Amino acid sequence: MRMDRVWTIARKDIASARKHRYVLYGLIGIPLIFAVLIPLSMLYPVLLGEQITENDLPSFAVPGLEPKQAMALGLVQMSVLMFMLLPAIIPSVISSYTFVGEKVNRQLEPLLATPTTDAELLVGKLMGAFVPAMLSTLISFAGFVVIVDALTFPLFGRLLLPDWISLVVLLVFCPLVGLAATSFCVVISAKVSDVRAAMQLGALSVLPPMGFYFLFTAGIVRLNWLSIVIFGALLACLSVGLLALGRARFGREEILVRWR
């Protein structure tokens, strides 16, 4: 695989995506909500509020801490898990334009005529959605860390983030979710001929991270090594499976003849 070709394709998709106003709004707006709005709206009231008693604690509170700390840390962990939604949502916004949009507007034929291999084309297209998604996730997370640490330092007397769980979520789970989401978009674009429909279907990628999130908030799963490893393995299987499925659908012949 020639990485310069792959990167050329990815860069073009990023340039195209940036020129679509709604994609641009999404790329800036969604990460901003995650970085600023969520910590402020969830964490801030708790920190300002009355003293909490043991009995008031929700099921996701972290055991072994004094009640207010347990509540705050639980909320932080919850928000960290929500970050997995970013790499699930953003690729579907981008690739509904750069996959389905280009298919509908018949912009793929000249691209398929170039001396690039099917694999280079696929990886280039995947990266075109994956790279901006991961970049916004990372930047958004950095903002989130600063705000959370600023808010919680008085209560804990130490920096809560980044801890090992948040790093695993950011550096392992988020890329896996992003890979699954972009591969899923390839699978969708083989079938769907409408940008909006593709975007809505693509939003199904939020299901795995949402599932984990609800198991956590319901107190069924705690964040520990075991749950992290199991979820990670499931995510890895899912993204590799979807990638293989996308790869099977992504050939010149298939795109021109059957992608209608």
Add this chain to the structure above:
Amino acid sequence: MLDLALLDFLFTSKVQVLEMTQPAIETRALTRKFGNTVAVRDLSLRVRRGEVFALLGPNGAGKTTTVRMLSCLIRPSAGTALVAGNDIIQDALKIREVVGLLPENPGLYPELSAYYTLDFYAKLYGVPASERKRRIRDLLELLGIWERRNEPVGRFSRGMQQKVAIARALVHDPEVLFLDEPTASLAPESAKVVREFIRKLRRKGRTILLCTHNLHEAEQLCDRVAILKTSLLTVGSPTELEREFGTQRVEIQLKRITARILQAVRRIGGVRKVKRGKRTLTVEVDDSSEVNPRIASAIVKAGGKIVWMKQASSLEEAYLKVVEST
């Protein structure tokens, strides 16, 4: 030493001769089915190097399908083809490197500029960085778009977009060029620019296969044409097809038509039919290159004054006859 040099010379010149005589495109019983419909059946064709060759045929005749097979976008169901000496199934990547394609639909990215678009494709075609700038500039200048290179192509008119698409097909200086309806939906003056451009490429020795519904254009531009309707119906130079299937017709505008002139023209051997208009004669002839000069001198001898003479396009007639007879 001398022998070796001679051997070397003989060898290379032989290779060159081989390269010259080997066709640019050769298809052997090329067939493509989509489910139960046969789009192209048993197509065997040879396009010589440096030739401008047209595929003609009604809608759904399989022209686009043929071009897609030859540019290695879709695989044939049966048969093979060589393009620039490479097999379309085994050497697809190599073929994509040396051919340029203008698809039926230009498929540009409206949000990107002409320059970005060409630069993007030049990179994918592996044009070295040192050459990219110059080639893009040459092409855009030639097509009159250089001044507007940084505007998004979505703002361009249809004709300008088509020119960008043509430049895209040429950005890697391909040996063989496939043009699927290059002038469809262009205003006459834009179509003329494109045709001029095709002539220029021909002079540079490029092989061009084009699909068109414009028979006048095919007649003007092409060395040979093939008429296709799923199967190959006939192939030959426009004149050959006209001679075989059409009647050749010449129109002559005179100052005044007299009975004497009419009689003189009718008497010429090779004149089949003469129709008299107000001031024009329409004459059907067997072979215009033979008969037209004789008509002219007969008219002059009979005291007529010729304002103009025009050979009517008859490829259209030949085409219709061939297509309707199947």
